[in-house]
Amino acid sequence: MLNIINNSNDPYFNLALEEYLIKQAALDDDKLILWQNAPAIVIGKHQNALAEINYHYVQENNIQVVRRLTGGGAVYHDPGNLNFTFLLNRDNFATTDFSVLAEPIIYCLSTLGVRAEFNGRNDICVDYKKFSGNAQYLYKNTLLHHGTILFDSDLTVLGQALKPKKKYISRAVRSVQSLVTNLKPYLPGGLNLPTFKQLLAESIIAYHNRPYQEYQLTAKDIQAVNRLVADKYSTWAWNFGSAPAFAYQKELTFAGGSLTLHFNISHGLITECKFYGDFFEQQTVQELEAILTGRHYEEAGLQSLLEKVDASQYIRGLTSEQLMSCLF
Amino acid sequence: MSEKGYLEFVYDKFVFRVREDYLYHKDECWAKEEDNGLITVGVTDYLQATGGMVMVTEINEAGSEVEEGGEIGTLEAKKPTKKAKTVVGLTSPVSGVIKDVNDNMEEDPVQINRDPYGEGWICKIEPTNWAEEKQKLMNAKTYFPLMEEKIKKVIKKFLDEGKDIEFY
Structure with a gap:
């Protein structure tokens, strides 16, 4: 031995x-x-x-x-x-x-x-x-x-x-x-x-x-x-x-209303992203969902992505910081 | 009475089967050549029985390359009467590219235990060196006595240590 x-x-x-x-x-x-x-x-x-x-x-x-x-x-x-x-x-x-x-x-x-x-x-x-x-x-x-x-x-x-x-x-x-x-x-x-x-x-x-x-x-x-x-x-x-596929869900109340965020994550990638709730869409929310879909579910990467995105353009009253704070 | 198409080793209430028309790799996996040229790959009855009840599997994604003897994934299994869990590496009997992974495994990983030679298949591989690698695999008749010897050794160990014999 x-x-x-x-x-x-x-x-x-x-x-x-x-x-x-x-x-x-x-x-x-x-x-x-x-x-x-x-x-x-x-x-x-x-x-x-x-x-x-x-x-x-x-x-x-x-x-x-x-x-x-x-x-x-x-x-x-x-x-x-x-x-x-x-x-x-x-x-x-x-x-x-x-x-x-x-x-x-x-x-x-x-x-x-x-x-x-x-x-x-x-x-x-x-x-x-x-x-x-x-x-x-x-x-x-x-x-x-x-x-x-x-x-x-x-x-x-x-x-x-x-x-x-x-x-x-x-x-x-x-x-x-x-x-x-x-x-x-x-x-x-x-x-x-x-x-x-x-x-x-x-x-x-x-x-x-x-x-x-x-x-x-x-x-x-x-x-x-x-x-x-x-x-x-x-x-x-x-x-x-490299975690087995999992789902993440989070509720958020903000100035413009409330929403529920749902992610499906597989091999570390966001394979599905959905926003539900009581809010006003400025542009269609599917566009925001599309921005997040396919990204790594990883804090630093999503942080720098959201710095370039104005969340309030899609959901009235929602700041990118607020969105970021409920992703993890 | 043994089931048609299988070689069987029976010890007490435990039955270990080897499917006659498959080819076997020493690291306890099997290969079956399909009509379309893909090789279906799975694990042996020995591997599932000594590993325990499969709780979760993780198989390399479709599109990834594998080598003969390399790891194509892992499973995590639980011994019948214990909560202890063990990860078991799954070996590929062939080199090539993974074309398809058994998705049903995510919902029902125990099918590896129930039917290791059928529903519990792991993945399908497009082989890159099949003609040569095929020669190195064992047929059921060659593999069977090796499996038998290994099982007897495990049983002896259980008996030597005064433990209950446990297979899944």
């Missing part, structure tokens, strides 16, 4: 590294990565990012949003959270049972006097509270299993950042809210995260009981990961755009 040393705290890099290792790297051995992120929300493969986050809070607090390859719901990462990733060849490790994969983490905690349990969803809990969310991706003959461990995270920020203010309608995977806790209060006093990380690595290696060595990423590895960051993990298209 290779312990891939990854000291980056860049969420884009760290998620791209997982893809690089599962799809591109020519390293045959099973792999372990223990890693940490700067503040970020990491959403599941088939989620709609906008439906999972408090968009304005996330923006104001510089929390990055990044999509991962695995399933399940949104989680919050910060430097108080430790992540583990296993990349396992399914010829040696046929099971994809989450509880089996959680065993080395539970074992490590037992050596520290903490009784942790698997809860049958995909969480590891202590005292009936979740501290670890787990998720998987099967790619050809490799299983990627990863999980979070809340060690000493800011749970207030976590609660705020994962509290969406808007409702969207779609088949996208929704997150399940759980009662969460940090591990630190349960651990022996003075045990810090770097020490815990070391102990966890030792437990995992002991559990898998196979020849083990550390692996430092080469310049070539890093270059390839950075390419994935540029092409995919840092892009709006991947993080926000």
Whole structure:
């Protein structure tokens, strides 16, 4: 088993590294990565990012949003959270049972006097509270299993950042809210995260009981990961755009009346735009709908588009700023 | 009694089928050559049974290029008795251009579980190197024992770990 040393705290890099290792790297051995992120929300493969986050809070607090390859719901990462990733060849490790994969983490905690349990969803809990969310991706003959461990995270920020203010309608995977806790209060006093990380690595290696060595990423590895960051993990298209088709609706009252805006969004594009309501059309409202249709459902782009459009030319009394304010 | 047109491996209440007239890729997908030259692509019974109940799929758009062995999309599935969800990468058995995607999947993704060789097809591909790639695919008779071996291995693992055997 290779312990891939990854000291980056860049969420884009760290998620791209997982893809690089599962799809591109020519390293045959099973792999372990223990890693940490700067503040970020990491959403599941088939989620709609906008439906999972408090968009304005996330923006104001510089929390990055990044999509991962695995399933399940949104989680919050910060430097108080430790992540583990296993990349396992399914010829040696046929099971994809989450509880089996959680065993080395539970074992490590037992050596520290903490009784942790698997809860049958995909969480590891202590005292009936979740501290670890787990998720998987099967790619050809490799299983990627990863999980979070809340060690000493800011749970207030976590609660705020994962509290969406808007409702969207779609088949996208929704997150399940759980009662969460940090591990630190349960651990022996003075045990810090770097020490815990070391102990966890030792437990995992002991559990898998196979020849083990550390692996430092080469310049070539890093270059390839950075390419994935540029092409995919840092892009709006991947993080926000690649959500399953969804619908968005918003009501607005303004000087000239009231309206309901309806968008259908597919592959990140506004495929349908409708305005209904009680207002006076200056020019036909279909023209305004046509301007928005086919655009990316993305704030900066729509902002600069609407700066060039005078909404009141279509709907009397509606400013472009008011229209912009109800798009997200 | 096995259904006509299929090879079957039966273990307890679980039946794993292989459709006899399709071609198979080692990464658990199948190819069927249509009269119009397009290749219909889908996933094997093994993949859906070990993956779980399909909750959502995401297939590359029509018009996009695919390579033999490359990923054409993903599905997210749920184990029968668990809430845990797993993403499964779907491999293309051929190189070419996606011409059509099974739209019904958006409304009813479970049809991959119900009928992986029929209604649960994934997409249709216009192949660019079919004559050559066809040679590398397995027929049902060659694929069947490989599938059988893999299932037995998974079952052994369940038994070794003292877990209930779970397939969809």
